[in-house]
Amino acid sequence: MTHILAIDQGTTSTRAILFDADMMPVATAQEEFPQVFPQSGWVEHDPSDLWSTTAATCRAAIEKAGLRATDVTAIGITNQRETTLIWDRATGQPIHNAIVWQDRRTADICRDLADHADMVSAVTGLLLDPYFSATKVKWILDHVDGARDRARTGELAFGTVDTWLIWNLTGGASHVTDATNACRTMLYDIHAGAWSQAICELLDIPMALLPTVHDCAADFGITRPDLFGRPIPILGVAGDQQAATLGxxxxxxxxxxxxxxxxxxxxxxxxxxxxxxxxxxxxxxxxxxxxxxxxxxxxxxxxxxxxxxxxxxxxxxxxxxxxxxxxxxxxxxxxxxxxxxxxxxxxxxxxxxxxxxxxxxxxxxxxxxxxxxxxxxxxxxxxxxxxxxxxxxxxxxxxxxxxxxxxxxxxxxxxxxxxxxxxxxxxxxxRVLETTALGAAWLAGQRAGLYPDQAGFAARWxxxxxxxxxxxxxxxxxxxxxxxxxxxxxxxxxxxx
Missing domain, CATH: 3.30.420.40 (ATPase, nucleotide binding domain)
Incomplete structure (x- = not known):
């Protein structure tokens, strides 16, 4: 097992890139998917597109490289941040389209909460803006019949795109995220390293919705055996911009x-x-x-x-x-x-x-x-x-x-x-422009013991x-x-x- 599979799930396309033991890309597969624009300033994705293009590009990259799943040491994931999904834990079916980070429909919610902007900024480091996940979560719970009650009873799960992909990759076994994605939700206390109960209460978001937060290099779960021919551990996750910082x-x-x-x-x-x-x-x-x-x-x-x-x-x-x-x-x-x-x-x-x-x-x-x-x-x-x-x-x-x-x-x-x-x-x-995917690959590879530490990686830039x-x-x-x-x-x- 000498390769790392990096999933780079972006706003307009999904890519899978295989990196060899020297951290060089050897095969890439990419698929675009449609954007959904219900109204001016609204941007959505069909969640099934995010998942289907991920599964397809992973298989295509492995095949293009002439490898098998047994050659893949681990998976690293990087993703568009802030994009918001909520789904049924029992069926895995989303209750609404994914609301994309670009979406501005919650501008009125942010204006109504303006008196709390300083508190939100002090806790999360973010500005009170529609860009982030928190008001998108509130909007879905406000507009889908029965969603908030079902969230309170633990029937629903929230996630950014990394969480949604991990859920599907592991067959629903892992409801997790990493600190870099959590900190972009406007629900996470970046000083305490935990979800903020105060902000969840402010937005009436049940904390039972939220995933477990891990380091960027951690054990996020193992893929379903039927997906690629054998279970592959997911060992690295970072939001796209943080992954590029690492790369x-x-x-x-x-x-x-x-x-x-x-x-x-x-x-x-x-x-x-x-x-x-x-x-x-x-x-x-x-x-x-x-x-x-x-x-x-x-x-x-x-x-x-x-x-x-x-x-x-x-x-x-x-x-x-x-x-x-x-x-x-x-x-x-x-x-x-x-x-x-x-x-x-x-x-x-x-x-x-x-x-x-x-x-x-x-x-x-x-x-x-x-x-x-x-x-x-x-x-x-x-x-x-x-x-x-x-x-x-x-x-x-x-x-x-x-x-x-x-x-x-x-x-x-x-x-x-x-x-x-x-x-x-x-x-x-x-020289390597695929720095976002490289960052995710490095996280998984160094966790698996295949890639060097920070100093060794920096020396190869x-x-x-x-x-x-x-x-x-x-x-x-x-x-x-x-x-x-x-x-x-x-x-x-x-x-x-």
Missing amino acids: QACFKPGMVKSTYGTGCFALLNTGDTPVASTSRLLTTIAYQLDGKPTYALEGSIFIAGAVVQWLRDGLKMIREAKETQPLAENSDLDQPVILVPAFTGLGAPYWNADCRGAIYGLSRNSGPEELARAALESVGYQTRDLLDAMRADWAGQAGDASLRVDGGMSASDYAMQFLADIIDAPVDRP ALDRTFAPAMAPADRARKYHQWTRAVRATLTYAGAD
């Missing part, structure tokens, strides 16, 4: 990584100290090993790679994401088009659930080239917003000057060069390319000023000013 070997305080998937998420390792943000960032658990949490400051952007999907699926402007780079390179630089991709609201550091997307600076000559450039550059601008906020919160502390990047959009040289230019710092792209800032300071200042003006105008239109 980027950001083990030292001050190290920063930014992942560009559907959204964009930057994490700054703050060590064993939870830093309370004054810049509307999140205080979260980066990872937890041997019962000891390591904390981070996180900035979350709702729309990053999803803006390219919008160009493809919404505007039908491109067929593949890679087409954006030549379009952007051929754009008219004298047209300062700014796209604020607030399709489901604005995340950190603005946290406005009511904003929607806006484009500024259009002229009669604006076309696909200018829109592609604006889409790619919007990710750089939003990242600078996050890093500026982190610098304010981390003032006086030593930190890395460079930013480690990963995720699908990090493959775009144009986007990464603009990112380096606008943040005025080097951007380091690793390999650089592909550094993007050095090359933009003139005056141009950088002018461009970022245009961005901040566009964001202020968007907030004003949404009634925030």
Whole structure:
């Protein structure tokens, strides 16, 4: 048994990646699944899609690698965070579609609870926002007949996506999660390391719903024998952004990584100290090993790679994401088009659930080239917003000057060069871009004794390319000023000013 199977369950697709004993990917299988948009600002998944694509891609990756289940030492899981499911413990059937992290339907609930925002933040490190699981759980219990009573009697189970997958992988034997997923629910006390009874009572969420919380590297259960041909232990779990932090070997305080998937998420390792943000960032658990949490400051952007999907699926402007780079390179630089991709609201550091997307600076000559450039550059601008906020919160502390990047959009040289230019710092792209899956694989592999410890893993991190800032300071200042003006105008239109 010399391989680790990593499950990477994301917002628009599920992937399974097999890593060998040297932590190199040897086979990948991926399946997309449909998104469900019942109303403006609402985003759902069919829970059966999450499970069926997971089972199918795992089998496909093993087959593609020419391996058998007996060659797989363990499974690691990483997943989209905050997405919320509730199901019947007896039948395993969900009582509602999964409500996705992007969903904004609980904005009114958050406004009604505004008087409790400080308490929620002090306990969980999070802002009172629809982004997190807690108000989604409340919404399901409020809107599904009899759900709250059934939850009180222990008939129902809540879980983020990792919990749902583990439940199905183990045939209902394990109702568990890890600390990094638990801390994103807005129900978990990151200081006490336990579910918060006070917040559960505030939202009328029965604690009988909640899973058991483990370290990121732990015994999460064993797969059903019929799934892959033999039982395989599940030994590692981390939410996608925390898994990417691990995969980027950001083990030292001050190290920063930014992942560009559907959204964009930057994490700054703050060590064993939870830093309370004054810049509307999140205080979260980066990872937890041997019962000891390591904390981070996180900035979350709702729309990053999803803006390219919008160009493809919404505007039908491109067929593949890679087409954006030549379009952007051929754009008219004298047209300062700014796209604020607030399709489901604005995340950190603005946290406005009511904003929607806006484009500024259009002229009669604006076309696909200018829109592609604006889409790619919007990710750089939003990242600078996050890093500026982190610098304010981390003032006086030593930190890395460079930013480690990963995720699908990090493959775009144009986007990464603009990112380096606008943040005025080097951007380091690793040789292995599958850092999220690698982080989950490392957790399971080191738990199984196949992979090295933190120091050994960090020594193997390999650089592909550094993007050095090359933009003139005056141009950088002018461009970022245009961005901040566009964001202020968007907030004003949404009634925030």
